[in-house]
Amino acid sequence: MTTTVPIIYSFKELNGVAEAVSDHIIATQNRTLFGDIRKDSGDVPATNESTTKVTTKKKKDTRPKRFKIALSGGSLIQVLNEGLLKREDVLWDKWDVYFADERLVPFDSPESNYGLAKRKLFDLLPEDKKPTIYHIDESLINDPQECADSYEKTLIKGFANKDSVKLPMFDLLLLGCAPDGHIASLFPNHGETLREKYAWVVPVENAPVGPKTRITLTIPVICHSHQVTFVVEGAVKAPVLKTIMERPEKGLPSSIVNEGAASRVAWFVDDEALNDVSVTKKKYKFLVE
Numbered sequence: 001m002t003t004t005v006p007i008i009y010s011f012k013e014l015n016g017v018a019e020a021v022s023d024h025i026i027a028t029q030n031r032t033l034f035g036d037i038r039k040d041s042g043d044v045p046a047t048n049e050s051t052t053k054v055t056t057k058k059k060k061d062t063r064p065k066r067f068k069i070a071l072s073g074g075s076l077i078q079v080l081n082e083g084l085l086k087r088e089d090v091l092w093d094k095w096d097v098y099f100a101d102e103r104l105v106p107f108d109s110p111e112s113n114y115g116l117a118k119r120k121l122f123d124l125l126p127e128d129k130k131p132t133i134y135h136i137d138e139s140l141i142n143d144p145q146e147c148a149d150s151y152e153k154t155l156i157k158g159f160a161n162k163d164s165v166k167l168p169m170f171d172l173l174l175l176g177c178a179p180d181g182h183i184a185s186l187f188p189n190h191g192e193t194l195r196e197k198y199a200w201v202v203p204v205e206n207a208p209v210g211p212k213t214r215i216t217l218t219i220p221v222i223c224h225s226h227q228v229t230f231v232v233e234g235a236v237k238a239p240v241l242k243t244i245m246e247r248p249e250k251g252l253p254s255s256i257v258n259e260g261a262a263s264r265v266a267w268f269v270d271d272e273a274l275n276d277v278s279v280t281k282k283k284y285k286f287l288v289e
């Protein structure tokens, strides 16, 4: 069994993954802000109170469009640092930045995903170009369930209410993939977390890779994103990429998302990470969209 999801492959001569993924992010930003591709993620269906029948008529969303993006931590942040900071066409002040997962450590810990993004990205932007950032409540890091619930509430506010919007829809969700196949803080063999259907955010209390306690977006939320983009580099990732592409039946979290979001998934990988993959590669010469 092989996966049919195309790989968007960053050719070395096009300056590598950081450049290519930056072009992709900016193209997605521009389509979201100036195109018509985004479904109204914040719309609330009108309710006819006399019959309590929910109609499909939607209120027109008159709010200025924002680019709603979720970031992972880890190696992705360095890629963004190298690719995005030098660009002038990143409209940072129109970005709403959320996190795909967070490690429950203080923000000044080197292990904090928000802390890393802050130091390597947000702190380096001019004051008038900062995005709006939605991070966890640092005071709740000792209570994973509370922290997850609180972050879910943050999402609910950002994407209207949970009853009317069954799932939030990020314009772009950026994922790394660890050598064990975990994405965000969704780990292989964490069945209950991987099967979660209702919650948008869940606690993780026994992560096999430190820090042990985390919170993470769930698979349905990740797969509902308008665009899910993986960024994976280095020979250390070659075996896991082979498993994802050639053995989806193994059910790694990365494979579940790769299949679940299918046509909305893109992969940005370098030659080293792709080295072991033997399925037919669809190579796209990457052009600015």
Ligand SMILES: O=C1O[C@H](COP(=O)(O)O)[C@@H](O)[C@H](O)[C@H]1O
Residues within 6 Å of the ligand: 071, 072, 073, 074, 075, 076, 100, 101, 102, 103, 113, 175, 176, 177, 178, 179, 182, 183, 184, 185, 209
């Ligand atoms: O623990 C985590 O690991 C993954 C993968 O990190 P990488 O450094 O191998 O790219 C990361 O995406 C996630 O946000 C993080 O919490």
